[in-house]
Amino acid sequence: xxxxxxxxxxxxxxxxxxxxxxxxxxxxxxxxxxxxxxxxxxxxxxxxxxxxxxxxxxxxxxxxxxxxxxxxxxxxxxxxxxxxxxxxxxxxxxxxxxxxxxxxxxxxxxxxxxxxxxxxxxxxxxxxxxxxxxxxxxxxxxxxxxxxxxxxxxxxxxxxxxxxxxxxxxxxxxxxxxxxxxxxxxxxxxxxxxxxxxxxxxxxxxxxxxxxxxxxxxxxxxxxxxxxxxxxxxxxxxxxxxxxxxxxxxxxxxxxxxxxxxxxxxxxxxxxxxxxxxxxxxxxxxxxxxxxxxxxxxxxxxxxxxxxxxxxxxxxxxxxxxxxxxxxxxxxxxxxxxxxxxxxxxxxxxxxxxxxxxxxxxxxxxxxxxxxxxxxxxxxxxxxxxxxxxxxxxxxxxxxxxxxxxxxxxxxxxxxxxxxxxxxxxxxxxxxxxxxxxxxxxxxxxxxxxxxxxxxxxxxxxxxxxxxxxxxxxxxxxxxxxxxxxxxxxxxxxxxxxxxxxxxxxxxxxxxxxxxxxxxxxxxxxxxxxxxxxxxxxxxxxxxxxxxxxxxxxxxxxxxxxxxxxxxxxxxxxxxxxxxxxxxxxxxxxxxxxxxxxxxxxxxxxxxxxxxxxxxxxxxxxxxxxxxxxxxxxxxxxxxxxxxxxxxxxxxxxxxxxxxxxxxxxxxxxxxxxxxxxxxxxxxxxxxxxxxxxxxxxxxxxxxxxxxxxxxxxxxxxxxxxxxxxxxxxxxxxxxx
Numbered sequence: 241x242x243x244x245x246x247x248x249x250x251x252x253x254x255x256x257x258x259x260x261x262x263x264x265x266x267x268x269x270x271x272x273x274x275x276x277x278x279x280x281x282x283x284x285x286x287x288x289x290x291x292x293x294x295x296x297x298x299x300x301x302x303x304x305x306x307x308x309x310x311x312x313x314x315x316x317x318x319x320x321x322x323x324x325x326x327x328x329x330x331x332x333x334x335x336x337x338x339x340x341x342x343x344x345x346x347x348x349x350x351x352x353x354x355x356x357x358x359x360x361x362x363x364x365x366x367x368x369x370x371x372x373x374x375x376x377x378x379x380x381x382x383x384x385x386x387x388x389x390x391x392x393x394x395x396x397x398x399x400x401x402x403x404x405x406x407x408x409x410x411x412x413x414x415x416x417x418x419x420x421x422x423x424x425x426x427x428x429x430x431x432x433x434x435x436x437x438x439x440x441x442x443x444x445x446x447x448x449x450x451x452x453x454x455x456x457x458x459x460x461x462x463x464x465x466x467x468x469x470x471x472x473x474x475x476x477x478x479x480x481x482x483x484x485x486x487x488x489x490x491x492x493x494x495x496x497x498x499x500x501x502x503x504x505x506x507x508x509x510x511x512x513x514x515x516x517x518x519x520x521x522x523x524x525x526x527x528x529x530x531x532x533x534x535x536x537x538x539x540x541x542x543x544x545x546x547x548x549x550x551x552x553x554x555x556x557x558x559x560x561x562x563x564x565x566x567x568x569x570x571x572x573x574x575x576x577x578x579x580x581x582x583x584x585x586x587x588x589x590x591x592x593x594x595x596x597x598x599x600x601x602x603x604x605x606x607x608x609x610x611x612x613x614x615x616x617x618x619x620x621x622x623x624x625x626x627x628x629x630x631x632x633x634x635x636x637x638x639x640x641x642x643x644x645x646x647x648x649x650x651x652x653x654x655x656x657x658x659x660x661x662x663x664x665x666x667x668x669x670x671x672x673x674x675x676x677x678x679x680x681x682x683x684x685x686x687x688x689x690x691x692x693x694x695x696x697x698x699x700x701x702x703x704x705x706x707x708x709x710x711x712x713x714x715x716x717x718x719x720x721x722x723x724x725x726x727x728x729x730x731x732x733x734x735x736x737x738x739x740x741x742x743x744x745x746x747x748x749x750x751x752x753x754x755x756x757x758x759x760x761x762x763x764x765x766x767x768x769x770x771x772x773x774x775x776x777x778x779x780x781x782x783x784x785x786x787x788x789x790x791x792x793x794x795x796x797x798x799x800x801x802x803x804x805x806x807x808x809x810x811x812x813x814x815x816x817x818x819x820x821x822x823x824x825x826x827x828x829x830x831x832x833x834x835x836x837x838x839x840x841x842x843x844x845x846x847x848x849x850x851x852x853x854x855x856x857x858x859x860x861x862x863x864x865x866x867x868x869x870x871x872x873x874x875x876x877x878x879x880x881x882x883x884x885x886x887x888x889x890x891x892x893x894x895x896x897x898x899x900x901x902x903x904x905x906x907x908x909x910x911x912x913x914x915x916x917x918x919x920x921x922x923x924x925x926x927x928x929x930x931x932x933x934x935x936x937x938x939x940x941x942x943x944x945x946x947x948x949x950x951x952x953x954x955x956x957x958x959x960x961x962x963x964x965x966x967x968x969x970x971x972x973x974x975x976x977x
Contacts, residue, residue: 469653473634476651477626480636484618491611498601498608514609523598530591537584544580548573603729610725617641623648623663629712630704633661644678649717652701658717659701666709675709685786686713688759696748698770698783718781720774723841724766732848735885737776742842743912744780745769749834750907757796760789760829764837765814766844789829801828812861813850814840817868818897831903838906839892843873846881851893871895884911 499516547568568576618624618638623646628634632654639647639660650661664682666675689700702714723741727733733741745764752759761768763784772779787809789802796802803826804819812820816836821827843851851873853866861867873893875886888911894900901909 473628473653476634476636480626484637487611488615491608491615494604494608498605501612516605519601520598520605523594523601526594527591530587530594533587534584537580537587541577541580544568544573544576606728614638614640617646621646628653629661629706630702633659633712633714635661650714652714660715660717662713662715663706664711664713668709681786682711682713685788688788688790689785692752692755692759692785694748694751696744696779696781697751698781715783716781718770718772720771720778722767723769723771723776723780723845726771726776727766727844727848732879733776733845735846735881738842738845739885739912741769741776741780741845742838745782745838745841746903746907746912748782749831749838749903753831753903757790757792758831759785760791760831761785761787761834761837762789762829763787763810763814764834764841765811766841767811769841791830796830801830803827804829812858812867813853815867816897816900817870817895820862820865820868830897832897832900834903835892835900835906839873839889842885842892843889846879846885847876887911 495517497517497519499514499520501512502515503510504513505511549567549570621638621641623635624638626635629650633650633652635648635650637649639649641647644665644667646663646665648661648663650659651657652659664678666678670678686700686703690703693699698718699716700713701716703711704714705711749761749764752761761782763786764782768782768784770781770783772781787806791802805826807819807826810819814837816833818827818829819833840851852870853861856864856866870893872895873889875881875889888909891901891909892906906912
């Protein structure tokens with residue numbers, strides 16, 4: 241190494257670079273073609289070793305070439321690098337250019353040099369590419385490219401005198417270590433990933449296994465559920481069949497006892513007429529016997545009067561006595577007269593008992609006739625064989641039939657509850673416009689009813705289509721009958737129970753008027769009030785919103801009301817007079833229509849008859865203008881009814897709708913309030929009257945100093961009158977207007 245000949249200035253600069261900051265290395269710039277060739281030789285790791293002959297050793301001085309020799313060798317190549325690819329900061333050096341070496345250093349100054357060190361040395365550092373062949377590779381570097389190592393500007397280089405190992409061998413060894421480290425890291429990462437993948441696969445398999453098990457369990461539960469539903473359906477059908485058989489057997493027994501429909505021929509056609517059974521015939525015979533006994537007693541009484549003693553006749557000779565008969569003594573006369581009176585009283589009591597028995601039989605006959613009609617309609621129904629509608633509702637039996645609909649008792653297989661299925665059937669012979677009108681009203685009822693949620697209103701659960709001419713609405717099922725049937729069976733209801741029914745009905749009407757938009761029921765009647773438990777002492781629910789009116793902002797004005805677009809519809813006994821007014825413009829209605837209906841229902845519950853047009857048909861009511869003439873309601877003497885109930889009915893049946901309260905005012909009526917609230921109101925009124933009396937006493941004390949005693953007496957009388965008026969205020973309809 242000591243025999244290596246280096247330019248003195250170049251050697252000085254190299255020592256200054258590696259030994260201290262006083263000097264900076266000075267390197268001859270290489271053309272781009274030489275640098276590329278040297279880099280290619282270093283990266284290939286073989287061309288230079290072939291020239292040296294010894295692997296991993298520095299080139300000998302004999303083989304070391306100067307830049308000029310390398311330049312000369314490049315000029316003899318066939319495909320020299322184009323001058324355009326050369327670095328602009330390292331121009332090609334020639335001996336004939338006449339430039340000094342400092343000029344090259346000025347052009348190739350390294351951008352990473354410190355200005356202070358440059359000023360100290362007075363020279364500029366060339367590009368670090370010249371010493372790239374002796375820069376060792378840093379073990380901490382993550383780059384495997386030789387070009388990255390050659391372009392590091394701040395790596396310190398070893399002195400040429402102390403360098404005995406080829407940088408290529410160092411570069412190759414360190415790169416292999418780094419590659420092995422990277423390979424080991426990558427292998428560990430791959431192993432971790434493979435482990436994670438295997439774990440995820442195991443978890444996926446476990447989840448698949450669990451899903452399969454759950455699916456099998458779910459299918460098993462579904463099968464069990466289907467079996468339970470089938471058993472449930474079979475039990476319900478069996479129970480319904482037994483009930484039908486029992487009902488028909490009972491009806492067959494009652495046909496002989498209560499009566500039956502017999503087909504008889506009248507002229508050219510056959511008509512079914514009702515024939516009473518043997519129970520009614522026996523009662524009729526007993527009544528005939530009682531009537532004959534009464535006539536016999538009357539006849540004996542007349543004969544007894546003829547045989548009355550003469551002293552009691554008061555000189556009346558017009559009584560003729562048969563020959564051979566003599567007058568009775570007073571004792572005998574009074575004795576026989578008492579016997580006749582006792583017999584007459586016994587016959588009267590027996591007659592009353594027969595009347596009660598007749599009423600009971602008539603109620604049973606009404607039930608029997610209703611059941612016979614129901615059985616007849618059920619046998620002719622297309623849904624008599626327990627079909628399942630919409631794959632959910634099992635029909636059990638027929639509850640009733642109307643004009644265009646049938647109501648069946650059903651069972652919801654999904655919710656496991658009894659329901660009432662109302663099946664609407666359109667006549668096949670109807671025209672399309674009539675069908676469309678019926679469907680329009682049915683959908684209107686559904687749209688009104690589906691949004692209602694109140695404990696006193698029957699809930700609507702579902703609506704679905706059966707076929708082209710029929711559809712079904714599913715309603716809440718109630719065990720008991722309606723109020724109309726109860727009134728037909730019991731004539732009247734005690735006031736306490738009737739008040740409870742009216743209070744619950746008004747509660748439902750108040751809900752209809754508090755929702756947005758409000759709703760007028762318009763068809764409120766005993767037939768649309770269902771008794772939950774079948775008795776008047778339980779809960780009630782209102783139903784049938786087919787004629788309801790929606791009071792939206794577009795057609796309702798609070799001051800006037802809304803137009804009645806369906807005049808003529810409804811039940812005439814329960815409609816107010818304004819619904820029968822005929823004119824150019826339709827009448828205006830509001831919630832006061834339902835208030836009138838409440839008054840009629842309450843009157844019918846108490847007295848067992850309707851207040852207006854009781855025994856008239858709807859055609860007769862319309863023809864005779866019965867409701868238009870109903871200006872005042874009359875109350876019978878029996879049964880006894882409290883004055884508060886009569887006043888409540890009068891307020892509901894006010895002829896002028898301006899004087900009649902609306903639903904919200906009716907709900908706040910004192911008569912419908914519980915007794916506890918009534919007592920509280922009375923206590924508040926007594927406190928108010930007491931305070932008024934105290935004020936009057938204070939005014940009397942103030943009168944003590946007055947000179948005019950008459951003025952004090954006038955003040956006292958006026959204060960007493962005012963207190964009495966405050967305790968008993970006169971009733972006025974002004975608050976309802």
